Amino acid sequence: xxxxxxxxxxxxxxxxxxxxxxxxxxxxxxxxxxxxxxxxxxxxxxxxxxxxxxxxxxxxxxxxxxxxxxxxxxxxxxxxxxxxxxxxxxxxxxxxxxxxxxxxxxxxxxxxxxxxxxxxxxxxxxxxxxxxxxxxxxxxxxxxxxxxxxxxxxxxxxxxxxxxxxxxxxxxxxxxxxxxxxxxxxxxxxxxxxxxxxxxxxxxxxxxxxxxxxxxxxxxxxxxxxxxxxxxxxxxxxxxxxxxxxx
Amino acid sequence: xxxxxxxxxxxxxxxxxxxxxxxxxxxxxxxxxxxxxxxxxxxxxxxxxxxxxxxxxxxxxxxxxxxxxxxxxxxxxxxxxxxxxxxxxxxxxxxxxxxxxxxxxxxxxxxxxxxxxxxxxxxxxxxxxxxxxxxxxxxxxxxxxxxxxxxxxxxxxxxxxxxxxxxxxxxxxxxxxxxxxxxxxxxxxxxxxxxxxxxxxxxxxxxxxxxxxxxxxxxxxxxxxxxxxxxxxxxxxxxxxxxxxxxxxxxxxxxxxxxxxxxx
Numbered sequence: 001x002x003x004x005x006x007x008x009x010x011x012x013x014x015x016x017x018x019x020x021x022x023x024x025x026x027x028x029x030x031x032x033x034x035x036x037x038x039x040x041x042x043x044x045x046x047x048x049x050x051x052x053x054x055x056x057x058x059x060x061x062x063x064x065x066x067x068x069x070x071x072x073x074x075x076x077x078x079x080x081x082x083x084x085x086x087x088x089x090x091x092x093x094x095x096x097x098x099x100x101x102x103x104x105x106x107x108x109x110x111x112x113x114x115x116x117x118x119x120x121x122x123x124x125x126x127x128x129x130x131x132x133x134x135x136x137x138x139x140x141x142x143x144x145x146x147x148x149x150x151x152x153x154x155x156x157x158x159x160x161x162x163x164x165x166x167x168x169x170x171x172x173x174x175x176x177x178x179x180x181x182x183x184x185x186x187x188x189x190x191x192x193x194x195x196x197x198x199x200x201x202x203x204x205x206x207x208x209x210x211x212x213x214x215x216x217x218x219x220x221x222x223x224x225x226x227x228x229x230x231x232x233x234x235x236x237x238x239x240x241x242x243x244x245x246x247x
Numbered sequence: 248x249x250x251x252x253x254x255x256x257x258x259x260x261x262x263x264x265x266x267x268x269x270x271x272x273x274x275x276x277x278x279x280x281x282x283x284x285x286x287x288x289x290x291x292x293x294x295x296x297x298x299x300x301x302x303x304x305x306x307x308x309x310x311x312x313x314x315x316x317x318x319x320x321x322x323x324x325x326x327x328x329x330x331x332x333x334x335x336x337x338x339x340x341x342x343x344x345x346x347x348x349x350x351x352x353x354x355x356x357x358x359x360x361x362x363x364x365x366x367x368x369x370x371x372x373x374x375x376x377x378x379x380x381x382x383x384x385x386x387x388x389x390x391x392x393x394x395x396x397x398x399x400x401x402x403x404x405x406x407x408x409x410x411x412x413x414x415x416x417x418x419x420x421x422x423x424x425x426x427x428x429x430x431x432x433x434x435x436x437x438x439x440x441x442x443x444x445x446x447x448x449x450x451x452x453x454x455x456x457x458x459x460x461x462x463x464x465x466x467x468x469x470x471x472x473x474x475x476x477x478x479x480x481x482x483x484x485x486x487x488x489x490x491x492x493x494x495x496x497x498x499x500x501x502x503x504x505x506x507x508x509x510x511x
Contacts, residue, residue, distance in 0.1 A: 048388050074390035082388045088381035102389050 001026050001061060002047065002158070002192065008055035009042055016042050018214030019056065024207070026061075029184055029191040031201045034211035035236065040194040041085070043211065044162050047192060048082055049073050060158070078106070081151035081159040081189070085166055087143045089135040095146045096122070096131035102154050121149040125179060141172040145179070152183060161193040165200075173197055177204050198237050202226060210236065280398075280472050287392060287399045297400035305366040305401065305467070306408030310415070312361050317416035320357060321423025324348055329428050338428075342439040343446035345424035346417075350447060350455045354417040355409075356503050359462035362412055363495045367470040370401060371491040374474025375484040383475070398471045402464060409463030410456055417455065454510045461506065462499050469495045 002024040009017040016039040024030045032040050045051040046058055049065060057066045065076050089098045099121050103114045122128060125145040130138055135146065144164055151159055161180065165173040177197070181204045184191055195201045201208065202222035209219040210233050218225060218233045228234060253261050324345045332338045374397055377383050386393040421443075428434045473491035477483045 050384055050387065077388055077390040080388055082385070084381040084385060086380055088385040090377075090382055090385070091380075105391055106389050 001059075002190070003059040003062075004043070004047070004056070005059070006056035007043070007046060007053050007058070009039075009046065009051065009053050016214055017046075017053070017056075020211070020215055022209055022216050022219065024190060024192055026190050027188055028206040029181070029193065029204055030207045030209060031193045031195050031205040032209045032211055033195060033198065033201065033236065036196070038211050039214055040211055041162055044160055044192065044194050048080060048160055049077060079157045081154065081156035083144075083147050083151045083159070083161045083164050085162045085164075087135065087147035089143060089147055089150070091135050094132050094134055095127070095138065095142075098135070098146055099150045099153050102150065107154060117153055121153040122146075124152070124183065125149045141168055141175070144168065144172075144176055148176075148179065148183070152187065152189075155187065156189060158190045158192070161191065161195075163194050163196065165195065165197055173200055177201070180204060198239070199226075212236075276476070277472060280394075280475070281468050283394050284398045284402055284468070284471075287395045288403060292395075294396060294400050297396060298403050301400040301404035302408055305362065305370070305404045306412060309362050309365050309408075309412060312365055313358055313412050313416050314419055316357060316361050317354075317419035318423040320353055320416075321345060321349065321420030321425075322427045323423075324353070324420070325424030325427030326432075328424075329432050329434070338434060339438050339442055340446075341424070341428045341434055342441070342443035345428070346421055346443045346447050347451060349417045349420040349424075350451050352455075352503070352507070354413045354420060355455050355458035355462060356499060358412045358416040359409060359459065359466060359499050360496055362409065363466050363470070363492055363499070367466045367495050368488050368492050370467070370470040371474040371477075371488045372484055374471055375477035375487045378475060378477045379480060379483065393475075398467075398475070401471050402467045405463030405467035406460060407463075409466070410459045413455060413459035454506075457510060458503060458506050461502060465498050465502060466495045469498065 002022075004020055004022040007017045007020040008015075020039075020043060022030075022032075022043075032043065034040050042051065046053055046066075049068065053066055057064050059065070060076060060079075063076075065073065068076065089095070090101065093101065096118050099118045100114050103109045103117055109117070118131075122131065125148050127142060127145050127149065130142060130146070135143055138146070148164070164180070165176050168176065177200055180191065180193075183189075184204075193201070193205075202225070205222050207219065208222050208225040209216045210225065210228075210230075211217070212232045218228050218230050220228075225233060226237065228237075234240075325341065328344045328348075329338055329341050332340055332344065374383075377397070383393045383397070386396060425436075425439055429436050429439050470491045473487040473494070477487040
């Protein structure tokens with residue numbers, strides 16, 4: 001389980017997280033939604049140890065990871081897979097080398113085993129024939145799939161998705177969501193996803209957390225969030241313009 | 248409790264204080280970055296193929312510009328020094344004058360400036376783009392140290408390639424001086440090279456070598472650091488690249504003076 005307690009983070013005078021609390025159950029898909037610039041990606045960067053909070057703490061299976069550095073933090077990260085917003089594929093490497101990279105460098109597997117697992121990982125995300133292509137030579141949807149394959153190839157326990165469908169058309173959004181759902185059913189990892197895709201994410205999430213002004217204002221199963229009477233939540237999931245009153 | 252605003256008279260002092268603290272912090276980060284890179288260079292695993300790639304990137308791909316600038320620098324030196332020496336009837340010293348100027352000073356400095364312009368700027372831009380597209384974060388969350396993959400190979404490649412580039416610059420420059428002095432202006436070949444052997448000693452060559460070695464560290468340190476600490480977006484990369492070239496060039500010239508003073 002991932003537990004966030006009273007997380008506070010400011011950049012200069014701008015307070016982004018203001019005492020945020022959240023619990024992510026092991027094996028679940030938890031989706032964090034909220035307005036752009038509301039601190040969702042900042043929260044995610046705290047969970048993966050790329051940012052240190054000004055206050056509060058993050059616990060993974062009961063062990064605090066805030067304040068960890070060097071090898072201790074790397075030990076936690078070995079359990080992680082991360083799909084970044086833009087994919088963050090290494091543009092100097094082919095798609096296959098991107099997927100192979102964590103196997104070679106992180107797990108130090110022999111060449112034959114790496115090749116076998118890369119082939120399986122790319123097939124798993126429905127990609128064949130792109131092995132020798134560079135990220136710049138494939139479409140946005142394919143890049144996301146390669147990024148997912150790279151994040152999952154080491155069989156992590158916890159996978160973070162930072163807006164994995166940004167910039168994709170609605171068909172690809174659904175395709176990627178169902179791909180994530182299918183992979184989750186098969187591999188049983190804990191997924192934490194930041195997303196804007198409403199209502200699509202309600203189909204794949206076990207838990208939805210709504211982040212507003214640096215705090216989680218509502219958390220629960222998709223049905224409960226959709227039926228929420230909280231004005232902020234209703235306004236957000238209905239996409240009502242700023243200042244409009246919820247009915 | 249809210250912070251009380253400072254009296255107007257104290258605000259310039261406050262601004263100076265903040266600037267001083269920010270500058271010291273930036274210097275600290277700059278130094279720590281080098282310390283971490285040195286630590287990584289000295290501890291396994293070593294990234295041999297990444298080093299070869301960086302030697303190609305920094306050294307091999309700079310060959311043409313080094314050959315061109317080295318050749319023409321030697322030719323300009325040959326012409327100008329000849330025209331000066333001939334006034335005193337000392338044109339026999341053209342060879343050592345060209346060779347000493349190149350080996351002790353111009354070779355290390357100009358080749359470092361050329362490699363900074365060609366490879367240093369590209370190094371900053373490459374790492375900067377990796378930073379803003381989260382590729383460096385991707386390495387970090389894989390529990391891999393980005394300094395080991397991106398900085399250490401570049402610094403090692405700087406140590407290997409800068410002296411070699413300098414040696415090439417010196418050699419081509421000396422032949423540039425030969426072309427002008429001997430082939431065009433009529434000095435004898437024996438005088439040009441013979442006097443050079445008399446006046447140029449190992450100490451001069453080592454001075455150029457130590458300078459080029461330290462420039463290799465300075466350029467790769469500055470350029471990788473600027474890439475790592477890039478601001479936001481394309482504008483951030485552009486600014487980091489400019490800053491890297493300007494800072495590297497200034498540091499090369501300042502450090503050259505200190506090295507010249509110490510290694511006299």
